[in-house]
Amino acid sequence: xxxxELNNVTVSFPSPDGTxxxxxxxxxxxxxxxxxxxxxxxxxxxKSTALNVLAGQVTPxxxxxxxxxxxxxGILPSVGYISQADTLLPWRTVLDNVAxxxxxxxxxxxxxxxxxxxxxAKMGLTGFENNYPRELxxxxxxxxxxxxxxxxxxxxLMMDEPFGPLDALTKxxxxxxxxxxxxxxxxxxxxxxxxxxxAIALADRVVLVSQRPGRVxxxxxxxxxxxxxxxxxxxxxxxxxxxxAIWHDLQTELRRGEGEP
Amino acid sequence: MKRTLxxxxxxxxxxxxxxxxxxxxxxAAKAGHVDLFFFSCPSQIWAEFLEMLADGTMAIxxxxxxxxxxxxxxxxxxxxxxxxxxxxxxxxxSRALMPLMTGxxxxxxxxxxxxxxxxxxxxxxxxVIMSALMVFFxxxxxxxxxxxxxxxxxxTAVKLLGGTRQQVMRKVIWPASIPWLLTSLRTALGLSISxxxxxxxxxxxxxxxxxxxxxxxRFDVGRVLCCVAVIVVIVVLGDCVVRLLERKLLKWR
Numbered sequence: 001x002x003x004x005e006l007n008n009v010t011v012s013f014p015s016p017d018g019t020x021x022x023x024x025x026x027x028x029x030x031x032x033x034x035x036x037x038x039x040x041x042x043x044x045x046x047k048s049t050a051l052n053v054l055a056g057q058v059t060p061x062x063x064x065x066x067x068x069x070x071x072x073x074g075i076l077p078s079v080g081y082i083s084q085a086d087t088l089l090p091w092r093t094v095l096d097n098v099a100x101x102x103x104x105x106x107x108x109x110x111x112x113x114x115x116x117x118x119x120x121a122k123m124g125l126t127g128f129e130n131n132y133p134r135e136l137x138x139x140x141x142x143x144x145x146x147x148x149x150x151x152x153x154x155x156x157l158m159m160d161e162p163f164g165p166l167d168a169l170t171k172x173x174x175x176x177x178x179x180x181x182x183x184x185x186x187x188x189x190x191x192x193x194x195x196x197x198x199a200i201a202l203a204d205r206v207v208l209v210s211q212r213p214g215r216v217x218x219x220x221x222x223x224x225x226x227x228x229x230x231x232x233x234x235x236x237x238x239x240x241x242x243x244x245a246i247w248h249d250l251q252t253e254l255r256r257g258e259g260e261p
Numbered sequence: 262m263k264r265t266l267x268x269x270x271x272x273x274x275x276x277x278x279x280x281x282x283x284x285x286x287x288x289a290a291k292a293g294h295v296d297l298f299f300f301s302c303p304s305q306i307w308a309e310f311l312e313m314l315a316d317g318t319m320a321i322x323x324x325x326x327x328x329x330x331x332x333x334x335x336x337x338x339x340x341x342x343x344x345x346x347x348x349x350x351x352x353x354x355s356r357a358l359m360p361l362m363t364g365x366x367x368x369x370x371x372x373x374x375x376x377x378x379x380x381x382x383x384x385x386x387x388x389v390i391m392s393a394l395m396v397f398f399x400x401x402x403x404x405x406x407x408x409x410x411x412x413x414x415x416x417t418a419v420k421l422l423g424g425t426r427q428q429v430m431r432k433v434i435w436p437a438s439i440p441w442l443l444t445s446l447r448t449a450l451g452l453s454i455s456x457x458x459x460x461x462x463x464x465x466x467x468x469x470x471x472x473x474x475x476x477x478x479r480f481d482v483g484r485v486l487c488c489v490a491v492i493v494v495i496v497v498l499g500d501c502v503v504r505l506l507e508r509k510l511l512k513w514r
Contacts, residue, residue: 055421057417057421075420075421075423077422077423079421081418081421083414083418085414085418086414087414087415087417087418089415089419089432089433089436090513090514091436091437091439091513092436092513100419100422100432101422101423103432104419104422104423104424104425104428104432105423132512132513133513134513134514148422149422152422152423
């Protein structure tokens with residue numbers, strides 16, 4: 001079942017010098033319910049723009065966007081959005097940060113705190129309820145941010161290079177946690193990254209986006225066994241094969257970009 | 262030796278310097294190097310203080326000034342905060358009004374005193390307005406900068422979690438502005454008292470400013486300096502209270 005659909009979507013912005021800059025042009029993408037899709041592409045190719053369109057933050061010039069059959073207009077609370085930036089509110093304890101989305105929906109204090117405690121336990125944050133974000137490591141902040149969006153049981157999780165600034169070990173641990181989360185809950189995830197290894201290790205399907213203006217160049221079904229662990233899967237011969245194939249197309253895309261004025 | 266000296270808190274050094282200065286002043290006065298008529302001396306000022314305390318003048322005038330400055334601080338602070346928050350969250354409005362605000366802030370506020378007395382009379386009202394005028398712009402400009410410095414990502418994140426405009430205001434912009442509010446409060450504390458005192462100086466029958474005006478016209482330097490010292494101590498104490506508040510409210514930093 002198609003949960004999310006981008007149909008021939010074009011997005012343009014006014015650039016600083018006054019001309020219009022086309023970020024996406026005729027982009028088609030669909031994500032099925034329960035699927036984990038990764039979008040990769042050269043930096044500045046409009047991956048994040050696509051995500052912002054899907055989250056209702058950016059309105060396309062033309063084309064249709066549908067979530068669960070409904071046209072997307074404005075920000076959707078049923079989308080759980082996790083960006084690269086650290087967006088925990090620094091003046092709130094971790095517990096109250098995790099409870100924030102529930103608070104915005106008017107859930108009573110006692111209930112939301114209880115739910116937040118459960119979510120924190122799920123993300124391995126027990127014992128840090130009363131700490132402030134500045135007291136947490138980068139990885140823990142990310143876990144708290146994930147717990148915060150999980151609180152409202154989103155229809156889809158959209159992650160925009162969520163682990164970008166973290167060190168390799170923390171990153172891999174969090175990737176495994178995403179896999180566990182996805183496997184245990186059956187949620188739908190759209191994951192934007194420029195890290196090909198990460199994309200292949202996590203996804204059911206990798207979508208390669210072209211140089212700007214972004215459109216989908218090709219899609220690659222990832223037929224690696226599940227359940228996966230990043231550490232185990234990335235040394236499989238099939239993994240290397242896939243990586244080479246996608247890397248080759250990505251290189252072509254990059255060169256095409258350099259050739260242009 | 263050096264290490265133990267470094268451990269002494271800076272406050273202690275301030276105290277020592279102050280006490281030394283007072284001792285020096287007193288000694289010079291006692292030795293006849295200081296003309297008591299013009300400069301008084303610490304023991305005389307202290308005696309003056311005890312006298313004013315005993316006959317109730319201190320309580321009467323201090324409470325009048327405190328009330329004026331307190332109300333002025335409240336009025337100017339609340340209006341300034343609302344103005345700053347509103348301008349910060351409405352870019353079009355702020356583009357239109359900021360030049361006006363900057364211009365008005367350039368007014369010599371103390372020189373407005375006589376006009377304010379003419380407009381609002383010799384009573385409490387004119388002093389409260391004087392004091393509010395002194396602090397209004399501090400709050401307005403600080404809170405305006407505070408709103409502009411809120412990280413856009415935090416606002417976006419809360420909107421994406423389903424936050425309405427109002428919720429973004431209450432749960433992001435307002436808490437992010439608290440440090441700016443406290444900074445404003447610290448700066449405004451002394452100015453609100455100055456405003457009240459200048460108001461009293463210009464036309465009143467009560468208050469520390471009136472005592473200052475009356476005593477200096479009688480060349481009663483001891484009483485003038487006594488009042489000045491009391492005001493300084495009150496401002497310093499107020500600052501300590503705000504700092505305590507800062508430590509409590511901003512422990513997340």
